Amino acid sequence: MSETVSSLPSRPLTERELQSLDDATAYCRDPDTGEEYIIVYISENSVSALGYEDRRDGWVQFHSRDTEFSEEAAQNLDDEIKGWTQARYGRQIDAGDLRMTGPYDPTPERDEAKEMPWEVKQGLEPEYDCPDCGFHESGLTKSPQDYLQHLRKAHGYDDGEAMEILNG
Structure with missing residues (x-):
């Protein structure tokens, strides 16, 4: 380290x-x-x-x-x-x-000025919105594996729980 x-x-x-x-x-x-x-x-x-x-x-x-x-x-x-x-x-x-x-942070801050790309708005790319923190990304910037890793490592979800959030 x-x-x-x-x-x-x-x-x-x-x-x-x-x-x-x-x-x-x-x-x-x-x-x-x-x-x-x-x-x-x-x-x-x-x-x-x-x-x-x-x-x-x-x-x-x-x-x-x-x-x-x-x-x-x-x-x-x-x-x-x-x-x-x-x-x-x-x-x-x-x-x-x-x-x-x-x-x-009980009320995760969102950068409202950070507009989601039109691909996300059109449903062509996924949106990753963490329920526990301000992690809010799209499929253009993060992969599903990155989001699952974030959920497991940052918040301690097991594989099943992380998959449920990803697919929820």
Whole structure:
């Protein structure tokens, strides 16, 4: 993971940069610019959380566990993210300058200006709209496998549940 941290730019990530990272999910962003301040990597055997440290002008790994996904691991990750975010960005969160995303955002923000392509409107391409976060993509930008992977890794759905959401 230290290779990942050292390869990140010395600034918050753009949404496009986040999308280019395999298995990364945003947990905190600037609602005006879309810059990502906290990202999480979840694989079958490990979970890592990275945060942009504005005082250091760089990314730090503040949580890492080699463990299979479980309720206990998810709760531990939640506690670490909430604690680190409050310590580093509590004032900005309270002021609305930064916003928690993913499972911590009870009202996922949607970029209404991001119009779905006409292929989606015409029913020629699928629309992937995550029920748990602001992930909202089309078949032109994401594959069904990408969406299924997002549902499994970011939200812990099993294969059957993820397929039900995909086909729902």
